Amino acid sequence: MFIGELQRYVTRLQNPNNVSFLIQKVCPMSLANISVHQVVKNYHKDRIEIPVLNGLDLTIPAGQFSVLMGPSGSGKSTLLHLIGGLDRPTSGTIQVGDFNLDRMSDSELTRWRSRHVGFIFQMYHLIPVLTAAENVELPLLLFSMSSHERKQRVATALQVVGLTDRMDHRPNQLSGGQEQRVAIARAIVTDPDVILADEPTGDLDAKTSEEILNLLNILNKEFGKTILLVTHDPRAAAHGQRILHLDKGILSQEKEAVCVT
Amino acid sequence: MLYWIYLIRNLTRNIRRTLLTSAAVALPIVIFVLSTSVISALNSYLDNAAKQMRLIVTHKTSFINPLPSGYRYKIEALDPERKELTAVCGMHWLGGKVENDPRLLSTLAVDKDNLEACYPDYHFTQEEMDAWHRDRQAAILGPETAKQFGWKLGDRITITPSLPPYTPMEFHVISTAEHASDPVTSWIRLDYYFDALKEHGFHGDEWIGFFVIKCNSIAGLDHYRRAIDELFANYPDPTKTRDEKSFVNEFIAQQFNLPRNLAILASLTVFVAIMAAMNTMSMNIRDRINEVATMKSLGFSSRSVFVQILIESMMLCVSGGFVGALIPYGLFHWTPLGSMTIPVIQALDIPLLVCMKAVLIAVGIGILSALWPAWLGAKLNVVTALRYLE
Numbered sequence: 102m103f104i105g106e107l108q109r110y111v112t113r114l115q116n117p118n119n120v121s122f123l124i125q126k127v128c129p130m131s132l133a134n135i136s137v138h139q140v141v142k143n144y145h146k147d148r149i150e151i152p153v154l155n156g157l158d159l160t161i162p163a164g165q166f167s168v169l170m171g172p173s174g175s176g177k178s179t180l181l182h183l184i185g186g187l188d189r190p191t192s193g194t195i196q197v198g199d200f201n202l203d204r205m206s207d208s209e210l211t212r213w214r215s216r217h218v219g220f221i222f223q224m225y226h227l228i229p230v231l232t233a234a235e236n237v238e239l240p241l242l243l244f245s246m247s248s249h250e251r252k253q254r255v256a257t258a259l260q261v262v263g264l265t266d267r268m269d270h271r272p273n274q275l276s277g278g279q280e281q282r283v284a285i286a287r288a289i290v291t292d293p294d295v296i297l298a299d300e301p302t303g304d305l306d307a308k309t310s311e312e313i314l315n316l317l318n319i320l321n322k323e324f325g326k327t328i329l330l331v332t333h334d335p336r337a338a339a340h341g342q343r344i345l346h347l348d349k350g351i352l353s354q355e356k357e358a359v360c361v362t
Numbered sequence: 363m364l365y366w367i368y369l370i371r372n373l374t375r376n377i378r379r380t381l382l383t384s385a386a387v388a389l390p391i392v393i394f395v396l397s398t399s400v401i402s403a404l405n406s407y408l409d410n411a412a413k414q415m416r417l418i419v420t421h422k423t424s425f426i427n428p429l430p431s432g433y434r435y436k437i438e439a440l441d442p443e444r445k446e447l448t449a450v451c452g453m454h455w456l457g458g459k460v461e462n463d464p465r466l467l468s469t470l471a472v473d474k475d476n477l478e479a480c481y482p483d484y485h486f487t488q489e490e491m492d493a494w495h496r497d498r499q500a501a502i503l504g505p506e507t508a509k510q511f512g513w514k515l516g517d518r519i520t521i522t523p524s525l526p527p528y529t530p531m532e533f534h535v536i537s538t539a540e541h542a543s544d545p546v547t548s549w550i551r552l553d554y555y556f557d558a559l560k561e562h563g564f565h566g567d568e569w570i571g572f573f574v575i576k577c578n579s580i581a582g583l584d585h586y587r588r589a590i591d592e593l594f595a596n597y598p599d600p601t602k603t604r605d606e607k608s609f610v611n612e613f614i615a616q617q618f619n620l621p622r623n624l625a626i627l628a629s630l631t632v633f634v635a636i637m638a639a640m641n642t643m644s645m646n647i648r649d650r651i652n653e654v655a656t657m658k659s660l661g662f663s664s665r666s667v668f669v670q671i672l673i674e675s676m677m678l679c680v681s682g683g684f685v686g687a688l689i690p691y692g693l694f695h696w697t698p699l700g701s702m703t704i705p706v707i708q709a710l711d712i713p714l715l716v717c718m719k720a721v722l723i724a725v726g727i728g729i730l731s732a733l734w735p736a737w738l739g740a741k742l743n744v745v746t747a748l749r750y751l752e
Contacts, residue, residue, distance in 0.1 A: 178749070187659055188745045208663060215661020222748065226656040230371030231364075238364050240660045248363065287660075 133198035133217065133294035133327050135161040135184055140193030142179055142350075153179045155350040156193070161343075163198075163294070166321040166328045168341030175347045177331045178299055184329065185218045185297045186210045198294055215243045219288030219326075221298040225280040227272040233283045234259065234268040240291050258286040262316060278309030285316055289326070296320060298330045302337050314340045369674050372646075373681075379642060384682035386638035387727060390631030391686025391720050397624040398716045399690070404614065404621055410543040411606035414483055415583050418609040419573040419590055422600040425613070428454075428569035429599055434473075437573060440589055446582030447575060449479035454552060454571040457524030460511065467507065467521060468547040471555035480576040485541040493536035498554040501533035506545035508538040523555075527562035531555075574606075632723060635679075639731035643675045647735040654739045655747035664740035671739050675732030676725055683724020687717035 142154040153176045161167050169177050182188040183195055186202050195202045200213055227236045234255050241251045259265050262282035272280055281301055288296055298317065302310035314337055320326045321342075330341060338344050346353050373380050419437070421427035434450050441447035451473045458467040474495060478486055486494075486502075494500045503513055513519055517535045522528065533550055556567040575590075577583040587603045594601040604612070614621065647654065654667055662670075693699045694712040 179745075182745045182748075185659075187748075211658070211661055211663045214659070220659050222656075224652070226652055226659075226748075228368065228653055228656070230375050231368060235364055235367065239368075239657075242365060243661050 134163045134196075135159070135295065135327065135329070136194075136196040137180070137184065138194045138196075140180075140183065140190045140195060142176070142183065142188075143191045153350050154183075154190070157347075157350065157352055159345070159352060161327060161329060163327050164321070164325040165343060166318065166341045167330070167343045167345060168338040169329060169331045169345045169347060170333065170335075170338055171347035176350045177347055180347065181297050181299050181329060181331050184295070185220060186214045212243075215240060216291065217294045219291065219293040219296045221281070221284050221288050221296065221301045223300040223303040225272070225277075225284040227280055227283055227287075229272050232269050232271055233264060233275065233279075233286075236272070236283055237286045237290050240287060244291070254290050255286075258290040259283075261289065261319075262286045276309075277305050278312060281305060281309075281313050282316070285313070285320075289320060289324075293326070295327045295329070298328065300331055300333065302332065302334060307336075310334070310337060365670075369670065369677060372650075372674055373678055376646075379646070380678065383639055383642040383678055384685065386642075387635045387679050387682025387724055388686035388689070390635040391683050391724055392689050393631045394628045394723065395687050395690045395712060395716055395720045396710075397628040398719070399694075399710060399712045401621050401624055401628075402713060402716060403711060407543060408607045408610055410483070411610055414481075414543075414606060415577045415580065416480065416606040417575040417577060417583060417587055417590070417603050418606055419575065419601050419603045420571075420609070422591075422602040425572060425602075425609075427599070428571055429573070429601065431568050431570045433594065433599075433601070434570070434573060436593060437575065437590055440586065440593065446578050447586055448578055449476040449576045451476040451480040451574045451576075452552060452570040452572075453574060454555065455525075456521075456550070456555065458521040459524070460519070460521060461530065463511075465510070466524070468504070469521060469523070470547060470549050471552040472549050474551045474553060476576075477549065480574050482576075483541065483543060484539055486537065486539075490537040494551075497534055497536060498551055498557075499532060499534045500536040500551060502537040502539050502549040503535055504542055504544060504546040504548050505538050505540055507548055508535070514538070526564045526566065527558055529558070529562060531558055575603075632727065635682075635724075635727050636731050639675065639679055639682075639727055640734060642678070643671065643732050643735040644738075646674075647671060647739050651742065651747050654742050655744045658742065658744045659748070667742075668736045668740040671736035672729060672732045675736070676728035679724045679728030679731065680721060683721045683727070686724070687720040691717050 137157055137159040140154050140157045141152070144151045144153055157176075157180065159180075169180065171177050179188070183190050183202075184197065186197075186205075189203065193203075197217065200217070202210065202213075205213060227233075228239065231239065234252075237255045237258050238251055241254060246254075256265065256268075259268055262285050264279060264282050264286065267275060267279055267283075270279075272283070275283065281304075284301075296317070301317070302313050305313065317328055317330065318340055321328050328341075330337065332338055419429070419433070421429055431452065434452055437450050438447070453473075454471040456469045456471055458469045459465070460467070477494070478484075478491055490502070494502065501519065508514065511519075513535055515535055515538060518532055519535060520530045520532050522530045531550075531554075552570075559566045575586065577586060583605055587605065590603045591601055657667060657670075658664070691712045691714070694710060
């Protein structure tokens, strides 16, 4: 379904008269509600326990574009990693869609992550020896699908991010914005329910940041992806439907963003 | 396919490091192949020597001290019916050189009568033996020596012995001993050598270098080994008798215990290769912590990361191992080095089996050197790695 939707979307993108649909909101297709209940996370450094999250409760409905803001060390990235199954909470439960993450083994969590979560990092983390297309194809190696199907998915994902002409370029031949687009294509190529973006515009100029955020908006609105964006930048935050403020491990403030339609 | 592309590109991302590591594996593999080939050649020679049930009688002090020629008859008298002690053959080392050629020959002057009886494993033909007995200047050449000097049956050759009389002596090639276990050593007749000594005013015919004794059984071998030494224990020139394998082993041991030292050398070089490869793989993975973390965040399991690092290391080491095995193999098969002779071992052969073993060892080096970095990669905490990098 995802590939079909993407291809229809790409067809429309290629028609300049259909630009208006970019801000057209469609029904969410993702089924992954995120539910964080009484989550505590402590780190240990030199035998000293450092509390990061203190009994945090949060629910993100499926298909919502949420933004998580807060000062450095407030626990934003930690929360993102916990929701993405990269880390485990000290106590509390995290449910993403039908999956209760704290009841899953490490290998189950790894497998779940490959199928349900797409990560976008501030520093892109592309593999420098692989081309853009190969970087995007990488997560598909974990799926049993034909090479043809993989290539098709890669081409579509790169079309969505507008980088078909850079498929064979290596990361060092791309600009920062282009690298981040490749990272986004890599995040969406497996058709995940949830996209977790950790300061994806932190290393980009304002114009490129805007392009990346627009792309995230499209993924949310056109394809109903549940997105959790961590950022320091209020302008980036304005793209979300909901802004969460985290300070000293406590979700101190919540407000609905103005939904641009 | 992409997986392999990734692995191969990882190897080419730092060409200099890859080449240096490959060389660090290749050079020890070269040493390994050469050392193992030498050991293998020695063992093959020694194994054959052990099968032939021959005893070597030398002077007790050192095998460079000669023994009285008359000992031959006293030894033969120990078994006059030749039930266990089949034959006694006196031998004298001559060495020798061909004029204007720096290569040293390995030539022995031997009793004409008992050569065939002592060396049935050489399978001399009746024609060869007839010529040997008929012609005082007969020479039986080691097949490798004949090949290297381009000598063939019927040739007249001139050799200058390294011992008195030190003058050129002419010989007639009557055999190139195709079945020789020692492919380099050539034999000439002792009586012709003694005559040459007399002709030039030397009196050496009452002394002989050593005796080779052929026995019929292991029990006979053991019995006469003791009996001969007991017989000459109180003589001015006491003897030391041992089987051919022990004699050659002893000779080699005097040459710095070659096999043991080569085995140690080979093990050490493999160990060095492991260290070098482990260092490179550790640096390699450390440089790519972000990639490992990214792969894991994408859903690649710890096991697949472990296997990936292991395969990468194996590819790196196998490329080095292959080059390391190919160099000596190529040098000794496709260049003039192949005809080089080495003392005791004579012609060094680089067996394909040793090369294949070396490549397998390179695979082992790859696995061993990658275990630690692969384990670190597999155990890498993604969150810690990402936090450290960002």
